[in-house]
Amino acid sequence: MGMSTGDGKIKLGVLGSGSGSNMQAILDAIQDGSLNAEIVLVLSDNPDAYILERAKNAGIAAEVIDCQGYETRFPDVSQREVAEKLKSLGVDLVCLAGFMRLVKQPLLDIFPDRIINIHPSLLPEFPGLMAWKQAVDAGAEESGCTVHYVDAGMDTGPIILQAKVPVLPDDTAESLHARIQEQEHGLYPAAIKQVAGSMS
Ligand code: GAR
Numbered sequence: 001m002g003m004s005t006g007d008g009k010i011k012l013g014v015l016g017s018g019s020g021s022n023m024q025a026i027l028d029a030i031q032d033g034s035l036n037a038e039i040v041l042v043l044s045d046n047p048d049a050y051i052l053e054r055a056k057n058a059g060i061a062a063e064v065i066d067c068q069g070y071e072t073r074f075p076d077v078s079q080r081e082v083a084e085k086l087k088s089l090g091v092d093l094v095c096l097a098g099f100m101r102l103v104k105q106p107l108l109d110i111f112p113d114r115i116i117n118i119h120p121s122l123l124p125e126f127p128g129l130m131a132w133k134q135a136v137d138a139g140a141e142e143s144g145c146t147v148h149y150v151d152a153g154m155d156t157g158p159i160i161l162q163a164k165v166p167v168l169p170d171d172t173a174e175s176l177h178a179r180i181q182e183q184e185h186g187l188y189p190a191a192i193k194q195v196a197g198s199m200s
Helices: 021-031 050-057 076-088 131-137 173-199
Strands: 010-015 037-044 062-064 093-096 115-119 142-149 159-166
Touching: 010 021, 010 076, 010 173, 021 037, 021 050, 021 173, 037 050, 037 076, 050 062, 093 173, 115 173, 131 142, 131 173, 142 173, 159 173
Parallel strands: 010 037, 010 093, 037 062, 093 115
Antiparallel strands: 115 142, 142 159
16 A cells, blocks of 8 residues: 555545644644654645644644535535645545545545544444534433544444543533543544554
8 A cells, every 4th residue: 555655654634624633633643652654734624724723833734625615515626636635745544633524536536445534423323513412412321432434425434443432411512522522532543553554
């Protein structure tokens, strides 16, 4: 597989729409030596997303994805542009980290089995938006987070790793999300490590 550096260091491209705390957790794991990887590019569909700021602060290339004025769609032309950028930098693995558009073809075809996502529930429970709120509204006693391969469905691809989180009686959507995020920050680097091991 496209392991271009020869030292087993995997090249990551990260796509996000928001705060980028998961991107930061990946970066921290790289910097403390627990993950042998490099983030070569951070892309966001939201020009105001803090993930771009975090990347720039860390000296990582960061760019905005032009989604042609579409609010929620990820148009083909934008996906092709993203794929070209990632390919030109030799990206081995694409990590969705709070990226709020559905990735489909053509990007999926260009990076087959090389796109992973973190989702804030124990999939297959609560796919889709605001999974933490779905869990509270459903009266679930347990939720968590999942890192999975991305396929053509919504949050349906093969599961790589999961972490469980209790839902407490007085939880709000926000307090549950905060508890889930703490777990996400350990889970995502661990999942990348596992995927990288299976690619080498
Ligand atoms: C994370 O909780 C992630 O699981 C969720 O968005 C948040 C992004 O936080 N993703 C989804 O809901 C995907 N459907 P971050 O920008 O701080 O990493």
